[in-house]
Each structure stands twice: as C-alpha cells, then as structure tokens.
Amino acid sequence: MNTFSLRNALATVSVASALMLGAPVVMADSHGAAECGKTELSSQMKEMKKHLKGYKQASKSDDWAVMSEHRAELQRLTIAGQSEVPYKAHDKSDAEKQAMTEKYKQGMEKLESLLNQLAEAEAAKDSDQVEQLMKQVGAQSKKGHKAFKLKCDKD
Numbered sequence: 001m002n003t004f005s006l007r008n009a010l011a012t013v014s015v016a017s018a019l020m021l022g023a024p025v026v027m028a029d030s031h032g033a034a035e036c037g038k039t040e041l042s043s044q045m046k047e048m049k050k051h052l053k054g055y056k057q058a059s060k061s062d063d064w065a066v067m068s069e070h071r072a073e074l075q076r077l078t079i080a081g082q083s084e085v086p087y088k089a090h091d092k093s094d095a096e097k098q099a100m101t102e103k104y105k106q107g108m109e110k111l112e113s114l115l116n117q118l119a120e121a122e123a124a125k126d127s128d129q130v131e132q133l134m135k136q137v138g139a140q141s142k143k144g145h146k147a148f149k150l151k152c153d154k155d
C-alpha cells in the first residue's frame with residue numbers, strides 16, 4: 001500500500017466512524033423521538049386552538065358558515081390526534097404507555113363526540129345548545145391537559 005492509498009483508507013475509516021458516532025441521533029429522529037412541545041400532536045393542538053378561537057369569534061355574530069368551517073377543522077384535527085401518543089408517555093414502561101395512550105384516546109373520542117353534537121346544534125341553529133356544548137369542549141380540553149399534557153421545562 002503506497003502512502004496515497006493508506007491516506008485514502010484512513011480517510012474512509014474516519015468518515016465511517018463519524019457516521020457511526022452520529023448514528024444514534026439519526027436513529028432517534030427516524031423513530032419519531034421529539035422534544036417536549038415539539039411533537040406532531042403539539043402542532044395539531046396549536047391548530048385546534050386557532051380554530052377554537054375562530055369558532056368562538058364567529059359565534060358572537062352568529063356567523064354559522066364560518067363556525068361550521070372551524071368546527072369541521074376541529075373535527076378533522078381531533079380525529080387525526082387520536083392516533084398520536086402524548087409526549088408524557090414517552091419515557092413510561094410499555095404497559096403504562098399503552099394504558100395512558102388508551103385513556104388519552106378515549107378523551108379525544110369524547111371531544112369528537114362533543115364536536116359531532118356541535119354540528120347538530122349548528123344545523124338546528126340552536127345558539128343555546130352551541131354555548132352549552134362549547135363549555136363542555138372547554139372542560140374536556142382542561143381535563144385532557146391535566147391528565148396527559150406534560151409541562152415542558154421552558155414553560
């Protein structure tokens with residue numbers, strides 16, 4: 001082996017070790033490990049907050065068409081969120097993770113049911129019922145956050 005090819009061989013080895021050292025980080029990413037507050041669920045929840053605000057705003061002026069658009073987005077996001085795992089469960093044992101994820105899913109299904117009822121109240125243009133259901137949506141959100149939302153350190 002001349003000096004040139006030895007240098008090449010050494011370079012190849014060091015690139016390989018660099019890749020191996022970086023490997024765990026890459027693997028963690030590809031397995032969906034995320035930081036607190038930076039999960040797919042966080043993004044979906046932030047979107048939900050916007051639509052809830054839009055809904056409340058539109059309901060003040062009985063703008064049923066705009067209310068319906070926001071409610072449909074809330075329904076879509078609620079269904080999408082049901083297949084996520086709360087970040088709070090990420091370092092739990094498999095059994096605890098499964099139990100927490102199941103409870104979380106039930107909480108999101110309850111929200112879905114409230115939103116379906118909201119759609120019916122809109123169809124009937126029943127403002128009192130809308131107001132009543134919105135209170136329940138707020139309570140369900142509060143309950144869900146108390147049980148499943150981990151407070152991030154930076155909060």
Ligand code: HEM
Pocket residue numbers: 037038039040041042043045046048049050052085086087088104105106107108111137140141142143144145148149150
């Ligand atoms: C319309 C109702 C709801 C709204 C507007 C809402 C809104 C939010 C917001 C703004 C965040 C913080 C996102 C961030 O900045 O990172 C959040 C996080 C979270 N919410 Fe909700 N939420 C609602 C209902 C629920 C329900 C019913 C549950 C559970 C059954 C739930 C579970 C969570 C969890 C677990 C997180 C933390 C994200 C994570 O673990 O990755 N939310 N939500």
